[in-house]
Amino acid sequence: MIFPELLCNNNISRALEYGLTMFKSSDSVPKNLVFDTTFQGLAGQSYTFFNNDETSPPSKEMLHRAALRGDLRLLKRVLDARIPVDVTDGEEKTTALILACRYNHYACAKVLLECGANPSARRQSGLHSLCYAAQGGFLPIVKLLIEYGVDVELPGADGATPFLLACRCNHVDVAEELLNAKPDYAKRVVESALPMYLAAQHGHVPIIRFLISHGADVNVQRRVPSTSNSAPPSLNGSTALFVACQFGHTSLVKRLVEWGADVNLTRDDGCSPLLKAAQKGFTNIVKFLLSKGAYHGLLRNGETPLHAAAYYGHINVLKALVEAGADATLKNRQHKGYFGMNLVILNLGQIIKMTSVL
Helix, strand or coil: CCCCHHHHHHHHHHHHHHHHHHHHHCCCHHHHHHHHHHHHCCCCCCCCCCCCCCCCCCCCCHHHHHHHCCCCHHHHHHCCCCCCCCCCCCCCCCHHHHHHHHCHHHHHHHHHHHHCCCCEECEEECHHHHHHHHHCCCCHHHHHHHHHHCCCCCCCHHHHHHHHHHHHHHHHHHHHHHHHHHHHHHHHHHHCCCHHHHHHHCCCCHHHHHHHCCCCCCCCCCCCCCCCCCCCCCCCCCCCCHHHEEEEEEHHHHHHCCCCCCCCCCCCCCCHHHHHHHHCCCCCHHHHHHHHHCCCCCCCCCCCCHHHHHHCCCHHHHHHHCCCHHHHHHHCCCCCCHHCCCCCCCCCHHHHHHHHCC
């Protein structure tokens, strides 16, 4: 595993260069150290290779290598030599504690914190130790960082908090620990739409069940304010059900409806969960929504689920909609919807008849 934000072309090229150099340099080089060095290339840092870390002079590179690999004995030796505990790797600003937390090395993280490591130190990207521990689902390390005073609300890259990362990655135990650490934060974050939105994107039933049990509204709609340079985002008004339909998570769709999700609650632009499922070609979701009373007529955005299915060529969805009573003669409103095309569903009965023969 590597830091997601490091996957840019320049860093990958640099990583491969470092890794290949080590492969060619000596057959005696342990392959796990080749991968270590490749990682360092991804981090934008060319560390010196130590043939024998036990006899080489302690250095910041050695401290980071020990944390990266979970080598507690080496870590203590370097710290005893008074190498600064929060020394960084250069422009990426990675600390030994961040590496230990990223790779779930609890013992190393504990020693570093006992020696005064800053639990809130951030990399250049904004990510910090608690972000990585929450994302990885490393509950003991999460508890350790909280014990040492890290703010559970401290955002990482793009404003993502540890709680949001736990929700996105379906780590219920970590999410609960983060909420318990700060009750006033728990109420605010659970009532917001973003945790439900992120969990629904990935089809995570357990974390959504957890959020609802802690007071989240199953029909909460996401609101993203427009900037001075942008129009109002089209995703405004999205619910967890809408997102689950968009990404084809059938099991989650069924559970959300069971928990009270409104099948006819649309986005602000008028797009419904049924229309989105029809557009994506998710026949089973379309059939399920129809069985729960989803509206299949003309929506306020000027489209019908039938138009969406026809435009994208989803014959099985067309068949399901017509069998449920969708009107094949409805026209979409001119200059609305799919690139302003005035779509009319013609000869639909013949199309469905053809599919029954196939």
